[in-house]
Amino acid sequence: MNTKLATILLLASATGLAACAKKAPEQLPPPPETNTGGNTMQPVTTTQPTGAQVGTQQHFAGAVGSSTTIYFDTDRYNVDSQDAAALQAQAQYFARYPQITFTVEGHADERGTREYNLALGERRATAAKNYLVSLGVDANRIAVVSHGKERPVALGSDEGSWAQNRRAASVIIN
Amino acid sequence: MKSLMLVALMLTAAMPAAAMAQDLGAPVGEDGPVETTATDPSQAQTEEGISFTVTDESAWSDIGIAIPAFATDRERATPANADGTGALGREVARVITANLRNNGLFKPVGPDSLPQPAFTQITAPTFSTWSGRSAEMLVHGYVRARDDGKLVVGCYLYDVALQDELVRAGWVVGPADWRRAAHKCSDLIFARLTGESPFFDSRIAYIAETGPKDRRVKRLAVMDSDGANHRFLTLGSATALTPRYSPDYSKILYLSYVDGNPRIYVYDIGTGKQTLVTENRSPTIAPRWSPDGRSILFSMAVAGNTDIYRVPATGGTVVKLTDNPGIDVGGSYSPDGSKVVFESDRSGSQQCYIMDADGKNQKRISFFGGRCATPEWSPRGDQIAFTRIAGDFNVGVMNTSGGNMRVLTRGWQDEAPTWAPNGRIIQFFRTEKNTGRSGIWQVDLTGQNERRLPTPVDASDPAWGPIRP
Numbered sequence: 171m172n173t174k175l176a177t178i179l180l181l182a183s184a185t186g187l188a189a190c191a192k193k194a195p196e197q198l199p200p201p202p203e204t205n206t207g208g209n210t211m212q213p214v215t216t217t218q219p220t221g222a223q224v225g226t227q228q229h230f231a232g233a234v235g236s237s238t239t240i241y242f243d244t245d246r247y248n249v250d251s252q253d254a255a256a257l258q259a260q261a262q263y264f265a266r267y268p269q270i271t272f273t274v275e276g277h278a279d280e281r282g283t284r285e286y287n288l289a290l291g292e293r294r295a296t297a298a299k300n301y302l303v304s305l306g307v308d309a310n311r312i313a314v315v316s317h318g319k320e321r322p323v324a325l326g327s328d329e330g331s332w333a334q335n336r337r338a339a340s341v342i343i344n
Numbered sequence: 345m346k347s348l349m350l351v352a353l354m355l356t357a358a359m360p361a362a363a364m365a366q367d368l369g370a371p372v373g374e375d376g377p378v379e380t381t382a383t384d385p386s387q388a389q390t391e392e393g394i395s396f397t398v399t400d401e402s403a404w405s406d407i408g409i410a411i412p413a414f415a416t417d418r419e420r421a422t423p424a425n426a427d428g429t430g431a432l433g434r435e436v437a438r439v440i441t442a443n444l445r446n447n448g449l450f451k452p453v454g455p456d457s458l459p460q461p462a463f464t465q466i467t468a469p470t471f472s473t474w475s476g477r478s479a480e481m482l483v484h485g486y487v488r489a490r491d492d493g494k495l496v497v498g499c500y501l502y503d504v505a506l507q508d509e510l511v512r513a514g515w516v517v518g519p520a521d522w523r524r525a526a527h528k529c530s531d532l533i534f535a536r537l538t539g540e541s542p543f544f545d546s547r548i549a550y551i552a553e554t555g556p557k558d559r560r561v562k563r564l565a566v567m568d569s570d571g572a573n574h575r576f577l578t579l580g581s582a583t584a585l586t587p588r589y590s591p592d593y594s595k596i597l598y599l600s601y602v603d604g605n606p607r608i609y610v611y612d613i614g615t616g617k618q619t620l621v622t623e624n625r626s627p628t629i630a631p632r633w634s635p636d637g638r639s640i641l642f643s644m645a646v647a648g649n650t651d652i653y654r655v656p657a658t659g660g661t662v663v664k665l666t667d668n669p670g671i672d673v674g675g676s677y678s679p680d681g682s683k684v685v686f687e688s689d690r691s692g693s694q695q696c697y698i699m700d701a702d703g704k705n706q707k708r709i710s711f712f713g714g715r716c717a718t719p720e721w722s723p724r725g726d727q728i729a730f731t732r733i734a735g736d737f738n739v740g741v742m743n744t745s746g747g748n749m750r751v752l753t754r755g756w757q758d759e760a761p762t763w764a765p766n767g768r769i770i771q772f773f774r775t776e777k778n779t780g781r782s783g784i785w786q787v788d789l790t791g792q793n794e795r796r797l798p799t800p801v802d803a804s805d806p807a808w809g810p811i812r813p
Binding site for chain 1: 556557558559560562583585586599604605606627629630643645647648649650671673674687689693694717718731733737757759760775777778780804805
């Protein structure tokens with residue numbers, strides 16, 4: 171089961187890379203929003219959030235920064251190295267607070283048909299969940315939900331906005 | 345029926361919390377078939393076979409049709425119109441005129457610019473009045489209120505040049521259903537002049553959209569084919585998507601996030617109750633009816649992978665139809681129920697595939713470049729409409745082997761085609777760049793007569809039901 175999925179993920183990342191390599195670099199999508207110190211992995215131990223309670227999204231975001239969310243290429247759902255770093259930060263946080271359960275929300279950009287995007291969001295959220303499980307997070311702590319293209323965070327109809335909307339966001343719901 | 349509505353009202357009043365949890369509004373209640381009647385016994389006309397041909401069928405879209413106000417035998421009060429049956433007759437003629445004009449069919453002239461025929465002229469038109477107005481066709485009709493409160497509506501089509509009757513029909517409707525008689529009359533005219541099957545007396549389920557792009561409120565809604573009799577069925581606290589009317593209009597399949605996850609519900613229009621399409625922890629999306637209404641296709645993601653399943657409409661054993669690591673989603677039955685067209689990205693991108701109804705013999709049919717999504721089989725069986733993705737999103741049609749592909753629309757994002765019951769017109773929804781505003785549009789099979797449907801708020805995911813009995 172896990173090996174089968176891992177194979178699929180590997181295959182997908184291989185095709186994903188191939189597709190990316192072939193794609194003409196007309197314009198690279200800008201990096202996802204960098205609100206708290208860029209895309210580098212945020213060391214969890216050094217960040218002591220003040221104010222926010224353990225078990226809230228604020229506390230989680232305060233601890234891992236922008237690593238609450240990972241981003242995908244068009245129609246892809248493979249976890250790339252940047253995503254892997256973010257998910258490692260998440261896994262460390264969830265290892266430190268084992269009582270916390272959370273939901274991975276999968277999303278797609280608006281440039282896809284509605285039903286396909288629901289299925290794609292499910293794939294992306296599941297890819298993120300599987301990676302977290304491979305890092306030792308108990309699968310029973312992780313719920314998955316797809317919102318397809320129904321809940322964008324960036325509102326433009328341009329490559330930069332779409333890149334921000336193709337995402338899997340870990341959300342702590344109290 | 346009345347007592348049912350009353351019970352439903354009491355229930356909603358007594359349990360507002362429960363109603364909120366379900367996100368459901370008050371039930372609409374079911375409606376039955378329209379009773380056909382002899383056009384009018386008082387006219388003492390025997391029904392004769394009609395064997396005339398239209399003067400020039402090739403140019404029917406240019407045919408001028410005069411549609412004066414329908415007459416009434418006796419001015420009476422009716423709940424259908426505060427001003428009585430005479431005023432109602434004018435409204436009926438207006439609805440017919442709007443139907444024929446809005447769909448780019450013929451050149452109708454309505455009651456507001458025409459003389460009003462007397463009741464006795466309905467079966468004996470004064471043709472000289474109409475030939476002088478360059479009308480080639482003439483529609484006459486009447487509205488009569490019966491003692492039991494029901495309305496009898498008669499509809500007659502005449503060829504002005506031949507001075508002959510082409511077709512006639514009559515219907516008995518409740519006052520609330522008077523527009524259906526106007527649609528039936530529109531269908532009678534359309535079918536007689538074009539040789540095509542009718543479509544006006546049909547309904548559309550869709551999603552009404554309000555609010556900003558990142559917090560869109562999406563409600564299940566229904567309306568007549570001309571946008572009238574609009575109703576919201578859900579309250580908007582949970583996102584509703586992708587409705588489908590059952591072939592008999594008694595139920596609607598749709599997706600709701602009411603429990604936080606995307607799940608398909610079967611909403612019973614008569615009772616206002618809904619049930620899950622299948623009891624399963626996995627998310628279910630993309631619901632579809634079989635043509636006989638006995639089976640439901642849906643797509644379900646298990647461990648992240650979406651495949652297509654079938655379940656009896658009454659519940660029971662779920663059968664898995666596709667088994668593939670790619671996304672298999674949607675599906676649309678051929679009219680005879682023997683095959684299903686669906687989309688899959690198993691080749692690396694969304695393409696359209698056909699399989700037997702039991703899932704066997706899956707084969708790709710779209711090879712024209714770009715992507716093929718949301719395929720919908722025409723009710724006539726010979727065409728498949730789909731969303732073509734090649735840069736922009738547009739509505740395309742192809743034959744059932746994937747050949748003769750034609751792109752019918754030119755919007756930035758035109759998505760999710762649905763067929764008129766007669767397979768001549770396609771509705772879809774168009775989303776605006778940046779704003780995310782959406783509306784329902786329609787175009788006919790030739791790519792002509794594109795127009796936006798009037799809806800009270802933004803609209804998407806149209807699903808056109810069959811012709812009503």
